Amino acid sequence: MSALPEGLAEFTAAAGWGAASVHPLPGDASFRRYFRLRRENGEAAMLMHAPPPHEDPAPFLHVAHWLNDHAMRAPAILAEDAAQGWVLIEDFGDDRMRDWLDLHPADERPAYEAAVEALAALHRLPPGPFAPYDMAVYQREAALLTEWWCPAQGLEVDEEGYAEAWQEVMAPVLARQNPGVTVLRDYHAENIMLLGGKASTPQGLIDFQDALVGHPAYDLVSLLQDARRDVPVDLETAMLLHYVEAVGGIDDDFLADYARLGAQRNAKIVGIFTRLDRRDGKPKYLAMIPRVWAALERDLAHPALGPVAAWFEANIPDALRLRHGAFAA
Structure with a gap:
């Protein structure tokens, strides 16, 4: 398993998820990486890492906020630091x-x-x-x-x-x-x-x-x-x-x-x-x-x-x- 990205622990701690376990998820055709965070009580969230200069999470956040503001079912944004490429979002589960x-x-x-x-x-x-x-x-x-x-x-x-x-x-x-x-x-x-x-x-x-x-x-x-x-x-x-x-x-x-x-x-x-x-x-x-x-x-x-x-x-x-x-x- 590859090493966790630098800054992950600091971001998750600031978001209130510092004690959660971190589970890397397989990627696709981009530089983005995804992780599932899971608390001891079973509550889960998804962590997206879209680091500059290859990625920029700002467009994702822009569209997600607009979709959610208009009752479309995008994941809720739980925490964000676009400058460092971090976004914590609602976990939609595994049923693609x-x-x-x-x-x-x-x-x-x-x-x-x-x-x-x-x-x-x-x-x-x-x-x-x-x-x-x-x-x-x-x-x-x-x-x-x-x-x-x-x-x-x-x-x-x-x-x-x-x-x-x-x-x-x-x-x-x-x-x-x-x-x-x-x-x-x-x-x-x-x-x-x-x-x-x-x-x-x-x-x-x-x-x-x-x-x-x-x-x-x-x-x-x-x-x-x-x-x-x-x-x-x-x-x-x-x-x-x-x-x-x-x-x-x-x-x-x-x-x-x-x-x-x-x-x-x-x-x-x-x-x-x-x-x-x-x-x-x-x-x-x-x-x-x-x-x-x-x-x-x-x-x-x-x-x-x-x-x-x-x-x-x-x-x-x-x-x-x-x-x-x-x-x-």
Whole structure:
């Protein structure tokens, strides 16, 4: 077990948890570390260490306070020292939606219904005090595919044409996300906690520090085209209908925008997962690329993606696309 970070004992003592036992938890794709603190009476809290310069807990705290102020189920903030990277938060337990569904597959539909309903509640709120999900951000994210995945495949592609295609495809989205909604940006089964011991209970939100103001379809895509678990297409369709019912209807362009945002997000994720391997030495994410690529192909089939689909046809060989972007052994 790695050593505990410097400053942990001082922070927990100041927060009133100095006598608690400290249990490190496994991490994911960032420099953040998490610990469970447990008192002798069984009471628990979660300690997040997001140390500068690689991490900054201030955005997490900003979004968490806003969500909790608006009756969304983010963890309560028990103590904070953003300058040193420390945040003590409510313990949501161990029942992540992803893990729960692995053990209780029959709960899949009610769990997704509850997740969709939580999104609908978020979208009924005015947008939060966050930066806009503007064209520069959409373009920067989509470009991760040409910056990382294409070179990893030995491809030289038309990067200027790629940006132009996305500009044409995403312009209608920008026009329809004003005033917009709060977009959590990483809303999927590994970032949703089941708080009541069953799938249909209120769901806790985590990993929302990158929130922006954007289009209501974005987090829906994140949930229903999950990079980390298979969501059957019939369930995706059913949950889209459930969302429509929960928000009282959608405009005629919503499903086209859903495909646009799905393609943009999936292109971004392919690039990120490649970067995690090539730059950060985390090859486990490569195994998820075929799932993401399959969703990308479904999105590209929508007529709204015409310019981007044409770019893929001209720049990405059929052999790579047929194997859904999987890396050679």
